[in-house]
Amino acid sequence: MEGLLVPVNVERLQVSLADAAAEVADRVLGAVGGAEDIGLADYVHTGADTTTVLGAVRLIGADVFAPHVLLGRPVHRDDAAVVARSFTVYPPTPQPTTRQQHVTAWRDWAVGRLLARTDETSPAGSDAAPTPETAAALLDGAKTWQEWSATAAQLSPLALPGVGGPIVAAVFAGMRPLARGVTRAVLRRDFVTAARLIRWMALSSSNGVRQPLDPVLLVERIRLYGGTGSRLALDLAISRVLLRMEPA
Amino acid sequence: MSVQHTFLPMVAAADEQSAVEALMVEPEAGVSDAPRYVEIPQALALLKLKLSPPLPEDSKH
Known part of the structure; x- marks a missing residue:
């Protein structure tokens, strides 16, 4: 056998x-x-x-x-x-x-x-909070903005209202590396990563955090230039709702 | 019959578990994270090349 x-x-x-x-x-x-x-x-x-x-x-x-x-x-x-x-x-x-x-x-x-x-x-295990230290380690301000934004993109499912916690707080404190990461992803035509990072911009914007870039324009750009794929479309749709944009 | 009773698998196989874990942290699920731009180590040397064909010389009548 x-x-x-x-x-x-x-x-x-x-x-x-x-x-x-x-x-x-x-x-x-x-x-x-x-x-x-x-x-x-x-x-x-x-x-x-x-x-x-x-x-x-x-x-x-x-x-x-x-x-x-x-x-x-x-x-x-x-x-x-x-x-x-x-x-x-x-x-x-x-x-x-x-x-x-x-x-x-x-x-x-x-x-x-x-x-x-x-x-x-x-x-069991799904609601056990990881320690805040791990959040700080993942989104440490000492990291390069490339590393920081790549991690933020991986954590984009947390960019939803009602989640909260230290990861959300850490991203809200990192608008500059976030904006750099979005810019880099758009220039690389890596629209999947860009859409995930824009979600963070949309969530923080809806919470009154000042943005270096306009997330509304970014959402429209991704939709027009690279908006293919189900998961990317979902990321954009979530951002649209957060930003109170009209449905595409 | 509840949903819980209709599920057959109890725990995913190790390969399935590792595949999910890998995709969860991959920036683009199911897609390579290869650089979108091709690295050109000799970019400056390439720029110095005359890529255009030489213009024809003026014909003298």
Whole structure:
């Protein structure tokens, strides 16, 4: 039997996860744009590979709650159950040590924090707050603005109202590296990263933080020049709501 | 039947777990983070090259 075993193609796994994440992002985008709920549970029942779908839910993270925190829509009980189940199937790292694990731990924390608003019990580990020291280490002012903005882009699912915490505070204190990072990403035509950083600008702007750049113009530029992809479209849609822009 | 009862997997395989963790911290999920601009080590030397073909000399009648 040993000869029949085929090693799992990690790249294929990542493509499947990215495709499923795009589908989840489309559903969230539809909910932000007017649909009643996300329909995560429906997606699970479509016959797609359940493990992959749950992995995609973990990838999208706190953004699945965007319709709830941005527009006040209720979270469907079954959708909350899907989010909770995704943490059972893909459990958080119990003791994060590396930078990447700390980034993931903060993203998980945001999901747990928003999941706690629902009737669903947060799964073990998802709502355990990483220490504030790890937030300071991730977004340390001593880092180069390139490193700083790359980390801020990875933490962009936390750029939602109602998340709060030391990561949000650290980003709000870093408008200059944020603006540099956005400028660099736009010039590199890395619109995915740009859209993620613009979310931070939009959230901080909605909280009255003064901006070196105009996030409204940036959102329009990304939409016109590079606005393709489901997750990018979701990032832009979230920014539009935060900035009180008209729907695209 | 609740959603919880319809799920089959209990815990993802190690490869699936690591794939998700990798994508969660990748700036562009599913896409390489390769530099968008091609690095040209000899950029100055290239700039000195005459890329345009030489203009034809005036024909003398």
